[in-house]
Amino acid sequence: MNKTGNPLDLREWLKRIDQIGELDHCLGAHPNLEIGAISQLNVKKENHKALLFDDIVGYPKGYRVLTCSTGSKKRLASILRLPSPNTHQDLIESLRDKPAEWLSKAKDFTPTPVSHGPILENVMQGDAVDLNQFPAVLWNKDDGGKYIGTGCSVVSQDLESGWVNVGTYRVMLQSKNKVGLMIIPGKHAHIQHTKYMDAKKPFPVVIILGADPLNYLISGIEVPFDVSEFNYIGAILGQPVEVIQGDVTNLPFPSAAEIVLEGWVYPGDQAPEGPFGEFLGYYTSGSSLASVVTVEKLYYRNNPIILGSPPSKPPNDYSYSKSVMRSALLFNSIVAAGVPNVQSVWAHEIGGSRMFNVISIKQKYAGHARQAGHILSQCGVGAYMSRYSIVVDEDIDPSNLSEVMWAVATRSDPVNDIDFIQRGVGSQSDPMSVAQTLKAPFASKAIIDACRPFEYLSTFPKVVDVSEDLEKHVKKKWPNLL
Numbered sequence: 001m002n003k004t005g006n007p008l009d010l011r012e013w014l015k016r017i018d019q020i021g022e023l024d025h026c027l028g029a030h031p032n033l034e035i036g037a038i039s040q041l042n043v044k045k046e047n048h049k050a051l052l053f054d055d056i057v058g059y060p061k062g063y064r065v066l067t068c069s070t071g072s073k074k075r076l077a078s079i080l081r082l083p084s085p086n087t088h089q090d091l092i093e094s095l096r097d098k099p100a101e102w103l104s105k106a107k108d109f110t111p112t113p114v115s116h117g118p119i120l121e122n123v124m125q126g127d128a129v130d131l132n133q134f135p136a137v138l139w140n141k142d143d144g145g146k147y148i149g150t151g152c153s154v155v156s157q158d159l160e161s162g163w164v165n166v167g168t169y170r171v172m173l174q175s176k177n178k179v180g181l182m183i184i185p186g187k188h189a190h191i192q193h194t195k196y197m198d199a200k201k202p203f204p205v206v207i208i209l210g211a212d213p214l215n216y217l218i219s220g221i222e223v224p225f226d227v228s229e230f231n232y233i234g235a236i237l238g239q240p241v242e243v244i245q246g247d248v249t250n251l252p253f254p255s256a257a258e259i260v261l262e263g264w265v266y267p268g269d270q271a272p273e274g275p276f277g278e279f280l281g282y283y284t285s286g287s288s289l290a291s292v293v294t295v296e297k298l299y300y301r302n303n304p305i306i307l308g309s310p311p312s313k314p315p316n317d318y319s320y321s322k323s324v325m326r327s328a329l330l331f332n333s334i335v336a337a338g339v340p341n342v343q344s345v346w347a348h349e350i351g352g353s354r355m356f357n358v359i360s361i362k363q364k365y366a367g368h369a370r371q372a373g374h375i376l377s378q379c380g381v382g383a384y385m386s387r388y389s390i391v392v393d394e395d396i397d398p399s400n401l402s403e404v405m406w407a408v409a410t411r412s413d414p415v416n417d418i419d420f421i422q423r424g425v426g427s428q429s430d431p432m433s434v435a436q437t438l439k440a441p442f443a444s445k446a447i448i449d450a451c452r453p454f455e456y457l458s459t460f461p462k463v464v465d466v467s468e469d470l471e472k473h474v475k476k477k478w479p480n481l482l
């Protein structure tokens with residue numbers, strides 16, 4: 001194993017994506033709503049690039065915000081250190097077996113502590129800490145405050161075992177040395193926080209506001225309990241993460257991180273937080289009390305970059321990455337459940353990569369399509385919040401909504417081809433649960449079989465289409481037109 005550490009340098013990654021034409025710049029935007037609006041409009045464009053904001057109104061030149069970092073197959077592959085893909089399917093294929101491999105190797109990649117690194121270029125402590133110098137953003141007009149942490153990673157530790165967790169939880173600016181931290185009950189840092197509060201001890205926290213996006217990509221997914229995301233990231237990189245240990249809390253952070261806040265949540269210290277536009281495109285919860293972090297020590301690089309990743313109506317800043325990661329996990333789960341001839345799976349961004357999922361199969365026997373649809377809807381990775389599960393034939397690309405809905409419109413018979421599941425697994429953050437103020441988050445589910453009926457496969461009307469050869473031929477002959 002290569003013992004050299006990786007400092008998770010965002011600037012090295014920016015160089016790499018600039019070389020492949022995946023980086024754009026925006027100068028002179030206002031942090032109140034303009035950065036949010038530009039980022040949202042950008043992410044909805046086909047072939048959009050990552051956006052680096054500079055000359056932000058009210059802040060020193062060089063103090064930057066990056067958004068849309070994970071939103072294309074090439075950028076995502078580059079973050080995950082996978083080969084550059086031609087299609088979404090290529091990316092899912094190269095990702096499919098990786099999460100299990102990374103998990104099994106994580107124990108071999110304990111972070112490497114170092115004493116130097118770019119994050120130490122500026123260090124302030126106590127009264128000198130001033131978070132107002134950094135461009136905190138008001139992403140959407142009904143948000144309850146300015147958020148300094150969205151594509152961030154929060155490092156915390158278990159009181160008993162010492163296990164270091166790294167999770168993405170939003171961070172709202174409260175004052176020059178205080179931020180609000182919104183951690184949903186059940187998340188790993190919440191479990192750790194509860195132990196400290198029960199013991200009436202301050203909860204030590206480190207918040208990383210920018211680093212190689214691999215850091216926030218992995219801190220934003222469910223790495224199992226007791227496994228440190230830093231080890232998991234080391235397994236992806238094939239080398240340990242190089243970390244500095246903060247001398248206030250002893251918690252680690254990458255040596256090339258952009259901005260790091262180190263401090264404590266004191267027992268009982270809470271303040272109103274939110275509302276905040278969420279990943280399905282709604283304000284599903286209002287303002288509520290959240291933990292306050294008092295920042296004792298601040299570290300930042302010269303001309304620091306905040307990694308922004310605001311949720312909003314999908315497709316949003318990080319929905320593409322969630323679609324790819326969940327599609328790969330679903331694919332593996334469905335194959336493991338014994339469904340043959342699975343061609344492809346896609347968890348659509350519009351459903352927050354949970355509520356609108358599609359599978360394509362090459363039908364082998366009567367009932368095969370229903371089996372695939374029900375397992376897609378109910379397998380471990382899929383059951384939470386799955387609302388619509390759609391099964392299509394192998395000639396349909398599940399990631400192409402227009403093709404999928406064409407299959408639904410032309411190959412399904414509503415009375416016979418839609419199955420319902422009552423009282424399935426829902427969520428408190430489903431806008432339907434919120435609107436109906438459900439006592440428990442049950443949700444009904446539909447499985448739509450949009451495959452040609454198995455018994456009519458040979459007689460089903462032929463598709464009118466341009467053959468692959470003919471397409472190649474005309475594209476070659478009229479390159480400017482097509």
Ligand SMILES: Cc1cc2nc3c(=O)[nH]c(=O)nc-3n(C[C@H](O)[C@H](O)[C@H](O)COP(=O)(O)O)c2cc1C
Binds near residue numbers: 151165189219
């Ligand atoms: C950009 C982004 C923002 C997120 N914001 C929050 C948040 O504010 N609170 C929260 O509890 N989870 C949030 N999540 C989800 C958690 O990061 C995710 O569930 C992760 O697995 C939590 O880490 P843990 O498994 O170590 O608890 C967010 C995820 C992403 C990608």
